[in-house]
Amino acid sequence: MLSSLLGGRKEQEDQIKSAGRLPPGQSLTQKFPVLHYGPIPPFNPATWDFRVFGLVEEEKRWTWDEFNQLSRRKMALDIHCVTRWSKFDTVWEGVHLKDLIDQGFIKPRPEAKFIMQHCEYGFTVNVPIEVAVSGVFLMATHFDGKPLDPDHGYPLRGVAGALPGQHSEDDRYFWKGGKWLRGLEFMTSDRPGFWEQAGYSMTANVWKEERFGW
Ligand SMILES: Nc1nc2c(c(=O)[nH]1)N[C@H]1C(S)=C(S)[C@@H](COP(=O)(O)O)O[C@H]1N2
Ligand SMILES: [Mo]
Numbered sequence: 001m002l003s004s005l006l007g008g009r010k011e012q013e014d015q016i017k018s019a020g021r022l023p024p025g026q027s028l029t030q031k032f033p034v035l036h037y038g039p040i041p042p043f044n045p046a047t048w049d050f051r052v053f054g055l056v057e058e059e060k061r062w063t064w065d066e067f068n069q070l071s072r073r074k075m076a077l078d079i080h081c082v083t084r085w086s087k088f089d090t091v092w093e094g095v096h097l098k099d100l101i102d103q104g105f106i107k108p109r110p111e112a113k114f115i116m117q118h119c120e121y122g123f124t125v126n127v128p129i130e131v132a133v134s135g136v137f138l139m140a141t142h143f144d145g146k147p148l149d150p151d152h153g154y155p156l157r158g159v160a161g162a163l164p165g166q167h168s169e170d171d172r173y174f175w176k177g178g179k180w181l182r183g184l185e186f187m188t189s190d191r192p193g194f195w196e197q198a199g200y201s202m203t204a205n206v207w208k209e210e211r212f213g214w
Contacts, residue, residue: 016088021078021165023206029085034151037194041120041180043155050156051183055112060105064155068141070095071103075138077161080206082173092159094140097184098133112186116193117158117178125178125193126202127160129186134170136161139181153179162206173204173211 007015013028022028045064052060062070074093080086097115100106108129115132117125131137138159141147148154158177162168175195192214196202202214 012088016086019165020167021088021162022086023080023162023171024209025211026080026084026086026206029087032087032152033081033083033085035081035083035175036151036179037123038121040150043150045155048155049182051118052106052186053183054116054186055109055188056186057107057109067095067156070105071099073099073138075135075159076164077136077138077159078164079159079161079174080171082175082200082204082211089164090161091144092138092140093142093145094138094156094159096133096138101133108186111188114187114190116185116187116191117181118183118185119178120180120182123178123180123194125158125176126191126196127158127172127176128190131160131170131172131176132184134168135163136168136170136172137177153181156181167207169205171206173201173206175200176204 009030016022016028048064050062050067073096076089076091078088079090114126114128140157140159141155157179158181160172160174160176162171199212201210201212203210
């Protein structure tokens with residue numbers, strides 16, 4: 001069987017664990033589970049837009065065509081779901097907030113410290129700016145070389161994870177990436193998003209196992 005050639009789940013998990021890549025309380029999955037609240041939103045490229053607002057020098061609105069002209073990055077990340085599955089070496093492609101800032105498309109005001117991701121149907125999720133501009137966060141249109149599946153956030157999602165083989169202060173549980181992402185709000189103080197209001201952690205550091213409470 002191919003799966004035994006590639007190594008079974010337990011063998012892979014042991015390998016990853018001895019490499020120091022398995023956060024506390026997590027286990028390796030070779031699948032890609034789907035987790036979200038509510039239905040999967042439809043996508044209409046003619047009406048879709050991406051908005052940047054709040055504490056920025058100038059608010060922005062990009063259409064789907066315009067968003068696709070922005071510069072892109074490809075990133076490999078380990079992703080860690082708070083429900084205890086982790087998936088390793090996942091490959092994403094999309095737009096990086098740091099690039100948009102460096103290129104002058106987005107100018108955060110100096111007092112902006114946090115970002116709220118705004119998604120379809122009013123779903124929200126908060127992260128500090130330093131996480132959103134770090135190497136462990138991406139606004140992704142593609143997974144594994146293909147456009148996202150609708151249930152994984154097509155056409156655009158936040159992805160929050162960890163760099164393979166590295167531990168960073170910015171590593172977050174996977175819920176800190178909002179699926180069906182439609183905008184970013186820059187804020188001076190932190191505010192709980194959807195899951196945070198339900199009791200999940202504001203900070204969600206995977207190595208400190210910040211799952212619940214704040
Ligand atoms: N819009 C939206 N994004 C969301 C969620 C959600 O409920 N709605 N759930 C989060 C949670 S809890 C997780 S673990 C990941 C799951 O992403 P996946 O379904 O691609 O595995 O999406 C995150 N993003
Ligand atoms: Mo989750």
